[in-house]
Amino acid sequence: GAVVSQHPSWVICKSGTSVKIECRSLDFQATTMFWYRQFPKQSLMLMATSNEGSKATYEQGVEKDKFLINHASLTLSTLTVTSAHPEDSSFYICSARTPNTEAFFGQGTRLTVV
């Protein structure tokens, strides 16, 4: 099956710094990528949807200036958490799909802000 690779798997950063998470579709061209946030034992909360070459569409309540999403190519999307604070600590998951496939998920990134 198709593979979506997310990097890093875990990251610790200091409060006030920015951190970038990458999501790559390794063997297919992803026209659409999604970013989710997940708290322990809870469901996935969609943060934003991005289409290659266009601006991301953010869900209500998600700060677009804090969570910068770039989908510069058909195989790469990045999520940058700017000026991170401890409350941004969470598990972030990306997924990618084409018009003819279902979404494939990355392995997730655990972000800890200290």
Add this chain to the structure above:
Amino acid sequence: AQTVTQSQPEMSVQEAETVTLSCTYDTSESDYYLFWYKQPPSRQMILVIRQEAYKQQNATENRFSVNFQKAAKSFSLKISDSQLGDAAMYFCAYRSRYGNKLVFGAGTILRVKS
């Protein structure tokens, strides 16, 4: 807006036994897809099974089968001959036929006892 409800926060099953996870959804659409995803302790989301709403036949994938009741808006997952590796959080999800977004339920934690 569509909603997905999983009313069982946790379920337990004895190894080799059968367990059924419940899911109901609400939509005004007639054409859509329903999914069950598995999230093991590694937190990698894995697609277990997919059902197309316009198909009356229930989907099956080896030990996994669904009971799709369109009129009742119910979509349960049956796991036969449960194995220790089935222990995970299971999410029911909905997607409009021509939409991009997945709408997830709250999830059900499945524990498998040996």
